[in-house]
Amino acid sequence: MFTRLVGLNVLALAVLVAQCACVTTASRGTRGYYGYSNAPVGIDSPSATCRNSLSACVALYGKEMASTTAVLKVVIDETTRKSIExxxxxCADLARSEVLLRYPKQFKGPAPDAGECKQETKVKSRRVTWAMRLGIEMHEVARNCAEAALDKLRPGGFSLEQRYRPDMETGEKELVSxxxxxxxxxxxxxxxxxxxLKPDVVIHEGDPxxxxxxYDFKFPCVSSDSVPEWPPYPDGHPFAGFSQGEMYQNFIAILVARILPRLGVVRG
Known part of the structure; x- marks a missing residue:
């Protein structure tokens, strides 16, 4: 089963990369590009099953899913994906520019350097680093921008900051209101x-x-052309041993990407 799953993951990755003008990273971990899940099926149609659980998809529809066309159909159609991305x-570019313009004299340059990112600043009664403050403010701007754009582009077909509670034993998940x-x-x-789990943007057809x-917005404090890795969960965390991106792929959707200012869409 694991071998077949990795084969399908590689196939899907090859198709997506070939059709996307996007930034990619070399690191894919040891579980295959899309990770894996033991989620139960409980769904009637192939597309619904595959959106909910890639492993269940392979188990039930392995032959059907062997074509690149079928793989893409259970992810998202190209026209829609390109428009959304x-x-x-x-929104990511707007958020970084707008927030940095709020502090024209705070940093030596137009953006903070590594030392300035670590300096503390006061937000109400709480002290945080500039990296945290700027990230929070940029996420807020990006969220409002995404909501306005997706309301026009995909009304009723997206959720923002929807929280999910996955069950690591059964592979099932539920929504947290x-x-x-x-x-x-x-x-x-x-x-x-x-x-x-609480991703920034979830694209669906009416049911999260x-x-x-x-999609997750990522706003590194220091300007750089390098792509940050998905943050791993620490020892003792319920998701220890996985990265944030792997958990999204295992429990929410096959297509997972980060959105960064200037760098754009980063898959994997």
């Missing part, structure tokens, strides 16, 4: 959110549990 790239999240945080039980693609 173009808008998200614009914004109301539940707020209630946990306000009651002092925010630690219960530790084993959850049947996602087509996941």
């Amino acid at each position: 173009e808008e998200l790239k614009k 914004a109301e539940e999240e707020q209630a946990l945080e306000e009651s002092g039980n925010g630690g219960e959110l530790k084993g959850t 549990l049947q996602a087509l693609a996941v």
Whole structure:
């Protein structure tokens, strides 16, 4: 099963890379490009099954999914993908420019250097580094920009900052509502959110549990042409041994990418 899954992952990767004018990284880890999952099927159609669980897709529809056309159909069509990614790239660039312009005299240059990123600043009553502050503010601008763009491009077919609670034992997942999240945080039980996933943008056809693609905005504090890796989960975390990107691929969608200012779409 694992061999067949890796083969399908490589096939899907080859097709996506061939059709995308995008930045890629060399590091893919040891679980194959798209990772793997033991999620149960419980879905009728091939496309729905494959969006929910790649391993279940291969188990049930291995022969059907052997063609590149079928692989792409369960991800997202090219025209839609390109339009979405173009808008998200614009949002990332806008967010970095707009936020840095708020602090014209704070840094030696137009953007902070490594030392300035580590310096502390006060936000309300909390002290954080400039890296954290700028990242939070840039994410807010990018989120508002993405919402405005996707409302026109894909009304009803996307979610922003939707939280998921995956079950590492069964491979199933459930949605965590914004109301539940707020209630946990306000009651002092925010630690219960530790084993959850919250991507910036999820593309779907009306149901976030049947996602087509996941995008995360990444805003490195220091300007660089190098691509940051997906952050790994530390020892003791429910997702230890996996990276953030692997968890997205294992439980939310096959197509996962980061959106960075200037660098654009980064897959893998």
